[in-house]
Amino acid sequence: xxxxxxxxxxxxxxxxxxxxxxxxxxxxxxxxxxxxxxxxxxxxxxxxxxxxxxxxxxxxxxxxxxxxxxxxxxxxxxxxxxxxxxxxxxxxxxxxxxxxxxxxxxxxxxxxxxxxxxxxxxxxxxxxxxxxxxxxxxxxxxxxxxxxxxxxxxxxxxxxxxxxxxxxxxxxxxxxxxxxxxxxxxxxxxxxxxxxxxxxxxxxxxxxxxxxxxxxxxxxxxxxxxxxxxxxxxxxxxxxxxxxxxxxxxxxxxxxxxxxxxxxxxxxxxxxxxxxxxxxxxxxxxxxxxxxxxxxxxxxxxxxxxxxxxxxxxxxxxxxxxxxxxxxxxxxxxxxxxxxxxx
Ligand SMILES: Nc1ncnc2c1ncn2[C@@H]1O[C@H](COP(=O)(O)OP(=O)(O)OP(=O)(O)O)[C@@H](O)[C@H]1O
Ligand code: SF4
Ligand SMILES: [Mg+2]
Numbered sequence: 001x002x003x004x005x006x007x008x009x010x011x012x013x014x015x016x017x018x019x020x021x022x023x024x025x026x027x028x029x030x031x032x033x034x035x036x037x038x039x040x041x042x043x044x045x046x047x048x049x050x051x052x053x054x055x056x057x058x059x060x061x062x063x064x065x066x067x068x069x070x071x072x073x074x075x076x077x078x079x080x081x082x083x084x085x086x087x088x089x090x091x092x093x094x095x096x097x098x099x100x101x102x103x104x105x106x107x108x109x110x111x112x113x114x115x116x117x118x119x120x121x122x123x124x125x126x127x128x129x130x131x132x133x134x135x136x137x138x139x140x141x142x143x144x145x146x147x148x149x150x151x152x153x154x155x156x157x158x159x160x161x162x163x164x165x166x167x168x169x170x171x172x173x174x175x176x177x178x179x180x181x182x183x184x185x186x187x188x189x190x191x192x193x194x195x196x197x198x199x200x201x202x203x204x205x206x207x208x209x210x211x212x213x214x215x216x217x218x219x220x221x222x223x224x225x226x227x228x229x230x231x232x233x234x235x236x237x238x239x240x241x242x243x244x245x246x247x248x249x250x251x252x253x254x255x256x257x258x259x260x261x262x263x264x265x266x267x268x269x270x271x272x273x274x275x276x277x278x279x280x281x282x283x284x285x286x287x288x289x290x291x292x293x294x295x296x297x298x299x300x301x302x303x304x305x306x307x308x309x310x311x312x313x314x315x316x317x318x319x320x321x322x323x324x325x326x327x328x329x330x331x332x333x334x335x336x337x338x339x340x341x342x343x
Contacts, residue, residue: 007075008179008212009035009058014072016057016236019065026284027053029236031072032311034320035180040206040213042227042244044220044259048281050236051216055182059097060089077179095125098173100166102185107169108157114141114168115153121175140171143208145201163194167201174205182214187222199226220259224248232256235282235292238311242323250323252314252330254297291328299329 016028028050035041043051056062058074058081074081081092093099101107109117118140119133128136134153141149144167157165166186173181183202187195203226206213217223223230223244230247232240232255240253251257258277279296291297291304307328314331315322325331 006037007034008037008077010073010075011058012073012075014054014057014074015070016053016062017068017070019068023285026287027236028057029284029288031233031236031238032320033231033238033241035212035214037212038206038210039228040215040226042223042230043214043216043233044218044223044230045233046218046259046277046281048283049233051233052184053236054233055099055184055214055216059093059099059182060086061093061099091125094121095176096179098176098178098181100169100173100181100183100186102188108165110157113154113156114160115155118153118168118172118175121172125176136175137171140175141168143174143205144168144171145197146171161194162190163197166190166194166198170198170201170205174209174211177209178211180212180214182216184216185218186215188218195222202226220248220262232259235288236284237288237292237308237326239293239327240323240325241311241320246323252323252325253293253327254299254329255293258296291326293327301329303328 011034012032014028014031015026018025018027031050031054033041043054045051053062053067057067057069060081062069069082072082076092076096081089084092108114115134115137118137119130122128122133122136123130126133137153138149141152146152146164146167157168160168169186170183187198190198199222202213202215205211215223215226227244229243230241231238232247232253234255240247240251240256242250247256248260251260255277262277277296282292282295284292288308290306291300291309294300294304297304309326309328311319311324311326313319313322313324317323
């Protein structure tokens with residue numbers, strides 16, 4: 001079980017804005033979360049909810065301009081990544097935080113062999129000799145389940161299938177034994193069987209290596225199978241956060257409830273399997289001053305248009321440690337809600 005007392009990563013008040021010709025896009029709005037040692041945090045939300053921009057902001061992966069990380073702290077093992085030099089940040093990216101992207105074809109370099117690409121961070125960040133790096137590269141390929149690893153080092157990305165390339169990406173991300181692995185929709189581009197294999201692989205690696213993982217996905221079904229805790233994002237904000245079982249059994253935010261209804265019910269008729277949430281997610285052209293979900297919310301009332309609901313714990317635990325939600329309507333109990341509604 002993860003050790004809840006030891007946060008590897010602690011993000012507070014993160015704000016990221018894009019400056020575009022048409023004005024500012026407030027992509028990440030006051031996002032706070034932590035990741036404990038050995039824990040798997042699932043991050044869900046529709047397209048455009050700010051999942052990728054949040055994670056890329058943490059480790060300086062966004063080009064600036066147009067991106068401007070305007071505020072917050074990102075403590076990785078006690079060091080604020082927003083305050084260190086670009087050079088130090090590069091070494092954190094290579095060695096302390098591994099990142100796996102959605103499409104392995106765009107993140108692997110087509111002109112270098114896989115061996116080269118796995119060995120590069122080992123030589124650069126771990127100061128290994130070529131021979132040591134080669135031995136470790138073989139070990140890593142074996143770890144992610146690539147057969148005949150020694151001979152595969154000289155292959156190029158196009159000679160591998162999508163699933164194999166994604167395994168290689170995971171091997172590269174794991175090369176320097178990172179404290180945190182961030183996987184941004186790593187299985188979306190793969191077919192269902194390969195997706196299941198990659199998920200199994202990550203579960204196995206997690207047990208073996210005890211790493212903390214952030215897993216971003218559109219798919220709450222995937223989260224149910226692998227996460228300890230879930231963070232739901234909407235409009236560049238965290239709208240709900242809870243241990244995985246609690247989130248599935250007691251969802252509070254109307255958006256989370258709607259998302260849960262979109263999980264395909266295996267046993268149901270095909271046409272009933274996917275209930276899509278009506279309406280579009282907002283494009284945040286200003287910092288939010290009202291609830292970002294209000295245009296699509298069936299529980300909306302007057303306060304929702306005036307006040308962006310702050311996150312609040314609903315179980316008496318410190319914020320972020322248990323179940324919290326950012327909604328004026330959600331718990332407390334219905335009797336109290338009507339008082340709030342008429343306040
Ligand atoms: N380079 C950019 N310039 C301007 N706006 C951007 C840029 N990159 C992202 N955004 C905006 O930031 C917001 C958050 O985008 P982000 O990529 O984090 O969404 P996401 O939750 O990862 O979505 P998806 O599930 O599609 O990957 C979106 O509104 C997006 O349009
Ligand atoms: S704050 Fe209001 S509009 Fe927003 S999700 Fe809650 S009820 Fe709906
Ligand atoms: Mg994304």
